[in-house]
Amino acid sequence: MSRDPRPGEIYLEFRPVGHQVQVTAIDAATGIEVSIFGPASASREDLKRVAVRKLQRRIAQENPSSAPQSDPTLY
Template sequence: MTDGRTVYFEFTVIGAQVRVAAIDAASGVEVSIVGAVGVPRHDLERVALRKLMKRLEKDP
C-alpha cells in the first residue's frame, strides 16, 4: 500500500485520545488522524496511511 515509500508514524496521547501523524519521508507531506486510546495501533496506522496515500494521489 505504500508503493515503496518510507512512511513515518508519530503517536501522541492526549487524554483519552491519540493523535497519529503519518509522514511521507520523500516529500515531507504529513496528515493526521485522532482516535481513541483503546484502538489497536495497527488499525490507527492503517487509517493514517490510507489518508496519506489519498493526499499524495491528489498532490504527488
C-alpha cells in the first residue's frame, strides 16, 4: 500500500553502532536525508531533536527561497 507523503513528514531510523546510536532522518516529501551520531546513553528524544533540526537546516540550504529571513551578521 502506498500513499503520498504529507508535507513535514519525517522518517527516523535509530541504529546502534557500538556505544553510539546513528540516527537517520529522511524528509518524506523531498527524500533529503541526514544522519547524526550520538552516545547510546542519550535519550531518544534528544537524538531525534538534533536529527530533525539538522534535516530542517539541510532542507533550508537546498531551497533558500523557503528559508526564513535572518540577519546575515549573525552566525
